[in-house]
Amino acid sequence: MTQGYKTQFHRSDDGVAYTQVAGLLDVDPGEESRGSDDVTPIDGTSGYMDFDPQGLRDAGEVSLTFIWKEGDTGQAALRTDYDGDANGYYKIVYPEGTEVEFVGHITGWGAAVPKDSKITRTVKFKISGKPTVTAGT
Secondary structure, three states: OOOOOOOEEEEEOOOOOEEEOOOEEEEEOOOOEEOOEEOOOOOOOOOOOOEEOOOOEEOOEEEEEEEOOOOOHHHHHHHHHHHOOOOEEEEEEOOOOOEEEEEEEEEEEEEEOOOOOOOEEEEEEEEEEEEEEEOOO
């Protein structure tokens, strides 16, 4: 059974050279969705709607939780990405070697400060276009 332990998150300025962001605690890769067009004829007789699966696909959102490390250069770079107005390059590397690269922008920048546990930072990304998946071993 594959566990998420040792999963990594990386960011890049150019989509070529990636740098790992420290303190990754959790990954929620979200889900992709697909639109569909309603093609139910007005004179239909079945009582059910008909749909054509020709709608566009949406790669969804990725949500990451990090252990808060304000001095980490990777987390600081994510803040710069959030403050900017452009898509960036990101990559999730799973323990068995599968890599998911995507282009996107940060849509959420949150924090949790519990009294009895570690401070965390939650960062949400909206994926733009189709992610590239490279299978591991």
